[in-house]
Amino acid sequence: MHVAVTGAAGMIGRKLTDRLVADGHLGGVGLDGLSLFDVVEPATPEGWTGVLDRAVLDLAGPGAGDAVVARRPEVILHLAAVVSGEAEADFDKGYRVNLDGTRHLLEAIRRAHLADGYLPRLVFTSSIAVYGAPLPDPIPDEFPATPRTSYGTQKAIDELLLADFTRRGFVDGIGIRLPTICIRPGKPNAAASGFFSSILREPLVGQEAVLPVPESVRHWHASPRSAVGFLIRAATIDSALIGPDRTLSMPGVSATVGEQIEALRRVAGDSAVALIRREPDETIMRMVSGWAPGLAATRARALGFTAETSFDEIIRVHLEDELGH
C-alpha cells in the first residue's frame, strides 16, 4: 500500500509518519510506499526502507493536487493547513491554502478517478473551529457549523466539498474534527490556542508560561498521540459505516484551565504551577469565549475513535512521548 501525507513536516504529520513507519502497515495491509508533502521539505522517516517521495509543495499552486495523486496512493492523509491565528491575520493566505488547496486536491483526485477509476480514501483534518458561539455544552453531533473565524469557515467549506465529492463517487472521503491538540511539543505556533499547551509544557521543564485567560475557560482537548490514532482509524474504517455526513467530531477531554492546572499540580507539584504567570489578554479572551467547551462525539465514539479520559492522562502521554518518562 502507498500512503500520501500532506502537511507531513508539521507536528502531527511527523508523528503520523513515525507511527506508520513503526507499524509497517495500515489496517493490516503492508505499507510499501510513502509520499510526504509540505511547504518545507519533510524529513526522511527514521527506519523507513520502502519507496519514499518527499516533495516541497504549495497545495494551492498549479499542479500540486496532481503531484499528490501521481503515484495513486490508496490513502491520502490531508493535514496541510494554515492555522487559525494565521488564517485570521492573513485573509488571502487562509483561503488560498485552506480552501483552494483542499479543493485542488479534491479536483485532482476527481480527474484521476475519471481517467482510470482511482478512488482513494481521503482523510481530511477538520476542526472544532467550525462551531461558533452560542454553543451548548456538550455540543451534539447534529449541531450546525456556524463558524465565527475565517479558519472555521474554510474548514466547514472543505467538509461540504468532501461530502459532495464523496457522494458523487469521486473519492472516499472522511473528515475528522480534531479537538485542540494538547500538549503540543516544541515551540508555540500561530494558533490562538497555544497557551493551552504552553501552561503545561513550559512548567514541566521548569520554565515560565503565560496564561492569557481566566481559569474558568473550558475547552476540548486530545493528545498528539490521540490525533494520530484518529487519523489511523479514519484511514482504515469501513466507509459504509459513515453515511452521507462524512465528517465526525472526535472525542476528547473537556476541561477548564483550572482543571488543567490542578492536573499539572498532581503531576509536577506546586513549584511547577507557580511558573504560570497570569497576563490577561482581551483579544485572546474574546476569541476563546466562542470556542467549544466540549463535544458529545457520540458517532465517533461508537465508531471506535478513542481519546484520553482525563487531563492527567494527557500530561502522562506528553511525559512518555516527549520527555522520555
Added chain:
Amino acid sequence: MHVAVTGAAGMIGRKLTDRLVADGHLGGVGLDGLSLFDVVEPATPEGWTGVLDRAVLDLAGPGAGDAVVARRPEVILHLAAVVSGEAEADFDKGYRVNLDGTRHLLEAIRRAHLADGYLPRLVFTSSIAVYGAPLPDPIPDEFPATPRTSYGTQKAIDELLLADFTRRGFVDGIGIRLPTICIRPGKPNAAASGFFSSILREPLVGQEAVLPVPESVRHWHASPRSAVGFLIRAATIDSALIGPDRTLSMPGVSATVGEQIEALRRVAGDSAVALIRREPDETIMRMVSGWAPGLAATRARALGFTAETSFDEIIRVHLEDELGH
C-alpha cells in the same frame, strides 16, 4: 441609489427589476441607477428613465465581479445561479457558476472595500436545498445544512463565505433561503422541482401536465411575488437585526401535492384537475424524497418577511400576475 442585479434576465430577476422600476425607490431612497447582468442580455425595463447598464456577463469569468461593482451600487441583488438539476448534471458548471461566481463577486467587493471603503448590501439568494434528509417537519432555523446535492452544497458554501466576508467587514451580506417558487410562469427550467408548478400552470390554461411523484409528497412553496418581496425586504432591513448567521430561511406554504391539486380544483374545477397525468418517475421521486417538507422560518417571520398562507393564495397570485385576472 444605484442597484445591481445579477441573474437579471431570469424569471425572478425580471420581476424584481419591474418591481424596482414601478416603486421608483428602495427602502424609501430614490432609485436613479440600475445595473443588470446575466449570461443573456437583460431587457431594458419598461418605463425606466434613469441610468441603465445592461451587460452580458459570466460571473465566473475574469473581471466579472469588478464589472458588477464598477459603479459602486449601494445594493447588489445576486440571483445568478445554475439551477439544481443542471448543477447535478454538469458538476463543473455548477461549481464554476454557483461557487466561483459568488466567490469572485465577494472578492471584487472586498477589493473595492479595501480600495475606497465601499460597503454595499449584498443580498444572496440561497435555497432550501442546503437541507438534506433526514429532515424534521417543520425544519427549525437552527437545523444544520447537510446538503445532498451539488447545488445545495454550493449554496451552503456561499452562505459560509457570505457570513465570513460580512464578519470581516468587507460587505454587508444577507442571504435568503428561497422556498421552491410556485407557480413559475413560462416554460419549465432544468430544476427537478419543475412539476410543482407545471401541474397547476398548464391545467389553468387548459393544457396537460405530468405528475411524476405521489400526491403525498409534501414541500415548501412561495410565489414569485413573495420571492421579490423577500429580496426587497433583505435589501432594506437593518443589518444589525440579523446577527452573525447571515442567512435566513424564508417563510412559505407547506403543502402536499394532493393539497396543491385540491386548491387547483377549488379555483379551476374538476376539468382542470383531469388534465394532470400521473407518470411516476423514480429519479425525481428519489430526489424529492430528500426535500424540505416545511420550514419554521421563525427568524425571518419575526423580521417581517411574509409569504402566502395557503395554496389557494399562491394560485390567485399567479392568476393576477400572469393571467391578468
